[in-house]
Amino acid sequence: MFSFADRMNVQFDNTAEKKCAIFGSTLRLVRAHGFHGSPISQIAQEAGVATGTIYHYFSSKDELILELFWHCKHKIVKSMFKDEEAQLPYPQRFVTIWTNLVRFYIDHPAVLSFMEQFFSSPYATSIFGKGSGVQMQDEMSRFLKQGIDKGYVKPLDINILSAAFIGTVTAAAKRHISGHYSFDEHAMHEMVAIIWDGIKK
Known part of the structure; x- marks a missing residue:
């Protein structure tokens, strides 16, 4: 019973x-x-x-979309910032966080599509406010600011750094998903090295 x-x-x-x-x-x-x-x-x-x-x-479709966004964001952040990688040196952690996100989007193309559409829609404005360009606004911003504060990263606007990070991640994942180019481990590390060389102090 x-x-x-x-x-x-x-x-x-x-x-x-x-x-x-x-x-x-x-x-x-x-x-x-x-x-x-x-x-x-x-x-x-x-x-x-x-x-x-x-x-x-869900009381409405809007509520469903917004809750799905937070659900996806939680999964994305969890895949990026892994506890076992937290003690890595900052430059190495930058590489792992970037490659972690590329892998996640390659494995979950529908989430990538959803997030891109979400941030191009009025839904993003309802959460982040008009004109906000930072996508992973809290965790990603804190990580990039930490890099600036510790002297690893150039003191650029967080929005610029975040756009460079997220933009290259999505471009790499979309090229792999579409079959235009296979981003294996070697290719991912070559690409993230370009990003790191561009922002490191």
Whole structure:
């Protein structure tokens, strides 16, 4: 016989599974059709849930998109900043963080597409404010500022440094995903070396 705790665990597992399915279907549809071409009804059908189920978890499509953004951002940051790499020398850590993000986007092309579309949409303004150019605004900015403060990185505007970092990551990942060029470990390290040589003090 199930205890109350067992029933709650099953309920939580079911909730997590359904939200994961909804997030996955949203990512796939947004990649294929964009935000406007991905109605809630189609997201529900793709996820294998009732439309009402989505509205049980999210009050609107906007809320779903914003929560999916934070979900993706959490996964991205976790893949970039790994605990076991935290004690590496700053230049080496810069390289690992860059290559970690390229690998993540290559493995999750729908997330890359979603994040690019998100930051080109009014959704980004609702979170970061008008004119904000820093994408991984907190963790990435802190890491780059740390490099400046410790004398590893040129004292440039964080927005410029972040654009150079994120822009080259997405360009590398997209070229690999499209099949135009295979970014293996050697190629990634050659490219990130160019970026590092350009910003190091």
